[in-house]
Amino acid sequence: MGKKILLVDDDTDMLDIYKPVLEKAGYNVKVAYSGTEGLQVFQEFGPDAVFVDLSMEHFDSGFVLCHKIKQLPAGADIPVIIMTAAGHETGIRFSTQTSEEKNWIKADDYLEKPIAVHDLVQYLDDKIFRDK
Amino acid sequence: MTETSTKNILIIDDERGMREGMRRLLQMLGYNVETAETGSSGAALGIAKEYDIYFIDLKMPDISGEQVLLKIKTRYPEAICVIITAYASIDTAVNTTRLGAYQYIPKPFTPEELELLVQRAMDKRWYILEARRLRQERESRLLELVNEQSRLRTIINALDDGILVVNNEGQVVLFNPGFLKLMDIKTEIRLGQHILDFLHKDLREQIETLLVKPDTVTAIKQEIVVFPPANLVVMANITPILKKKSEMLGIVAVIRDITELKKLDLLKSQFINMAAHELKSPLTAIQGYLEMVVNKTLGDSPDTYENYMDRSLTRTKALVNLINDLLNITRLESGRVRREFVKTSISGIITECFKSLQDDIHQECIDVKLELDDKITIQADRDDIYRIFRHLLENAVKYNRKNGRIHVRMSKEGHYALVSVQDTGIGLKEDEKNRLFEEFFRAKNDLTRRIAGTGLGLTIVKKLVDSYAGKIQVESQFEHGSTFSIYLPIG
Incomplete structure (x- = not known):
């Protein structure tokens, strides 16, 4: 069984796109549609990495979910990557995070959508699971 | 010396021959002459208006010429009074010049002597009048100047913009209440006080920059946050006041409130x-x-x-x-909407909307019940009303459940047409209800996940309804359905 990936996004299309691609690449994938559901699935599923969309039920749901995962004993060392279409140039919150906020969120990385599907696989292989 | 009008002469003499002789002679010379035969009547006439020349006999039975002279001089200090006197009283006549008489003329005198005297007296009179005119002119100018200054002051004080003027040493020369308000200065400022004592750091630094480097002088624009984060933000335009090209007299700072901007x-x-x-x-x-x-x-x-x-x-x-909705919102907000107001039947438009939604209604097996009233019409742009109900009814279909119901009712409520659209859809939570009309707001939960929407539909509906001075109300119960009530003025 491959590594376990949790995808959290309120845009079902994004899940429909990434899930089969990651599965084809050998990952075991589960999805969740909101921050609340994301935390629940995280605890049940125990993933090796989590991708979280930033704006779901609230514009900063991704930040909150990431924070909560990192607070869990099982979540502290799990890479959490926050993704958003609100990148630097649209700048809703990404570019204005203070170091205090960053410490609170504790995200391992930030990715700007759109992320090409093969790039996502590449990203996992190269960056997240390179040494594992 | 030009004669602008006939000159007036008053002769006060109790001796008839002298009085009439002088009158004839002076009238021949073109003067307007009046006479009085007693001292008191002469004094009354002479005070009633100012004559160009007064001839006053020194010896009269009722009151003396000296008394008449005093009365006239008290009233008109610049009056030209000539005392007529006999040789016998020449000393007294000389004395009258001390009392302000212009000249005395001893009796008897020849017509030539009189003419010469009158001419000289008239010249003197002209100088007096001219001096008086110039004096008045100057006084009125001074008054104007004072008025002008206080007017300027009033205008400056009334300005919403703040104004501060300092001299080249950084001392306050002028400021207005707007300046104190916009810079939130609560302490009293005295003229001559140095800006270091009270001024906001950002503004002070800019003024000081100009003060110490007068050779590189250019105007400075500086945004200043007076109350952070953005409760009071001002733009300061700081400009040097230059004499000729090089010498700087001081600096003027104009402060404008840009908080709203x-x-x-x-x-x-x-x-x-x-x-x-x-x-x-x-x-x-x-x-x-x-x-x-x-x-x-x-x-x-x-x-x-x-x-x-x-x-x-x-x-x-x-x-x-989404792009269409965005354009619609921009169009509505620009206020440059061209509308064609016509008598519009709401029921007709609702029927039309339902026709275009027929496929979806059919597919979801939604039961539609319409209680429409053809008689209710409003004055409106048809496209606007179509947009309002198209968005509302589309939502009622989209957010409904399979085999759900939509119930549209119409009635007249006072001066308003009331249309309520009730659905048996997913409904709204309390906090969602409050944010419903926000741009891009969409209730996000398991039930709405697969429903496409721009988050702008209800924003547009609200803007449109508002633009007709109407009202929109929402009642909703989560997971049970919502009712949207639209009030539009009948007319």
Whole structure:
């Protein structure tokens, strides 16, 4: 069984796109549609990495979910990557995070959508699971 | 010396021959002559108006010429009075000149002597009048100047903009109440006080820059946050006051409140950020699907990708809708909407909307009940009313459940047409209800996940209803349904 990936996004299309691609690449994938559901699935599923969309039920749901995962004993060392279409140039919150906020969120990385599907696989292989 | 009008002469003499003789002679010379035969009547006449020349006999039975002279001089200090006297009283006559008489003329005198005297007296009179005119002119100018200054002061004090003028040593020369208010200065400022003593750091530094480097003088614009974060933001325009090219006399700072502008600016960028995010999201999905199709990521079978193409199409259509909605909102907000007001039947428009939604209603097996009233019409632009009900009814269908119901009722409530649209859909939570009309707000939960929407529909509906001085109300119960009530003025 491959590594376990949790995808959290309120845009079902994004899940429909990434899930089969990651599965084809050998990952075991589960999805969740909101921050609340994301935390629940995280605890049940125990993933090796989590991708979280930033704006779901609230514009900063991704930040909150990431924070909560990192607070869990099982979540502290799990890479959490926050993704958003609100990148630097649209700048809703990404570019204005203070170091205090960053410490609170504790995200391992930030990715700007759109992320090409093969790039996502590449990203996992190269960056997240390179040494594992 | 030009004669602008006939000159007036008053002769006060109790001796008839002298009085009439002088009158004849002076009238022949072109003067306007009046006479009085007693001292008291002469004094009364002479005080009633100012004559150019007064002839006063020194010896009269009732009151003396000296007394008459005093009365006239008291009233008109600049009056030209000539004392007529006999040789016997010449000493007294001399004395009268001390009392302010212009001249005395001893009796008897020849017509030539009289003419010469009158001419000289008239010249003197001209100088007096001219001096008086110039004096009055100067006084009125001074008054104007004082008025002008206080007028300027009043204008400066009335300005909303703040004004501060300092001299080249940084001492306050002038400021207005607007300045104190905008810079939030609560302490008293004295003229001559140095700016270091009270001025906001940002403004002081800019003024000091100009003060110490007068050779590189250019105007400075400086934004100053007086109350952070953005409760009072001002723009200071700081300009040197130059004499000729090089010498700087001082600096004037004009302070303008730009708080509202900053707020608008922030709202605008927030809107653009949101819009960009909302535009990018569907494109991200479309791009993802197309990449998979083009790269055959999941193998060669076309069947695998059919659903992806369908979804791409759906998202593309949604994107087009979003752009249309964005344009509609911009159009509504610009206030430059061209409307054609006509008698519009709401029931007709609702029927039309339902026709266009027929496929979806059918597919979801939604039961539609219409209680319409053809007689209720409003004066409105047809397109606006169509947009309002199209958005509302589309929501009633989209957010309904399978085999659900939609109930539209119409009635007249006072001066308003009331249309209520009730659905048996997913309903709204309390906090969602409050945010319903916000731009890009969409209730996000398990039930709404698969429903496409721009988050702008109800924003548009509200803006449109507001523009007709109407009202929109929402009642809703989560998971049971919502009722939207629209009030539009009848007319």
